[in-house]
Amino acid sequence: MLNLYDKLREIPLFQGLTSDNLMQIIGQTKFSFKKFGKNDIIKKEGEKCDNVAILLSGDVKTIAYADDHGYSIEEYIKAPYIIQLEHFMGLSPHYTRTFTSIGESNTVEIGQSDLMHISDEFIIFRINLLNIVSAIAQKAESKLWRPMPADTRSRIVFFLKSHCLYPTGAKVLRIKMTRLAQELGISRLNVSEALNAMQAKGLLHFSRGIISVPQIERLR
Template identity: 30%
Template sequence: MDSMYEILMGLPLFKGVSHEKISEIVGMAKFHFLKYLPNEIILNAGDQCTHIKFIISGKARLTIANSDDRFKVSQTLEAPNVIAPEFLFGRAPFYPCTAEAIEATGILQISKSDYIKILNTDEIFLFNFLNILSKNAQKAVDGILAITTGSLEERIAFWIISLTQRGGTDIALTCRQRDLYSLFGVQRTSFLATLESMRNRGIIEYNNNEIRINSRDSLLDILNTAAE
């Protein structure tokens, strides 16, 4: 039980829960532990989100792409973390991304019905889940403001922040440059000048087909500074 307690306490949605409460939910809910080998698919974009999935060991590569794969945003999530929790409920409970194990990776999954029971057992569980949902909702508001009135730098930051999770690393936006400056509605010279400015400040690296993010927090700083 101690090892189970340590695993659960390390997960973002179980923070602050007592040992006694963990013992209680282990007895009432089914915990499924799954192992994935390197390069094995954990889930595909469009899969129905019937379980909440936690990364408890190893790391996974998550990729979101548009319908023709011309635009992709990928990130690495390491344990302990949770995959796309905001898609567990709502009108479209389907995963927006494909998740692939980078190395031997352990997943703990709990069915939606059992997770609802857990949320109802203690306010801390509910608070942790609502806190994640609130952060994502607030992120969307900042992004909408950036799109309507912000600089190109702010719009790029919003796109990447909105399609990645907190704790995501090795973030890459893969798309041809000419498609990107068409997407953002700017001239090529303005687009390249913005990328060069961001590279000079250590925020990104880029080439003709990819923008790599050195620090997701730096993108958040861009949006937060703009909001102020």
């Protein structure tokens, strides 16, 4: 319970609620706290998403896979963070990413009925919930309509950025050169040349199917 009040205040889902509202929510909601150690899996791709899990403290690695698991992109997330809120309902209530604790981290989970109860009582919470899920839908849809750039380097950057949750920070793309070439419709040789040029500039590091980008915001 330590600092739960302060933690909740930082989370978009609870923004706009008064101190009294928050105290009332804390008093009447069953919060399940979980502690994770280094490399513990917090949520796994495919696992059922039947409650809302919020990362309260710690750093987390998130990996998303292509449908055929032919490539993956790893990113890093800091608390506070709501884990895949858009997968709590809808067609298929399952996580589509794996979240792993880097060091020590803590989560709190709110069950379906408690969540419905909070959204019953507090219109602001309900609006936040809809706003966040709508924003996720809008962001994902908008990615499909971005023009594909012409040159190889920009295509690689486009591929990376369109698959990221966040536009900044470190990313690790695990992909075979031939697969990346196929995804982008460029020759394997061109991909390799462009990656080499970016590596020479210190923008990324690549070897054996692993492309590490220390700061994706430096790629344009």
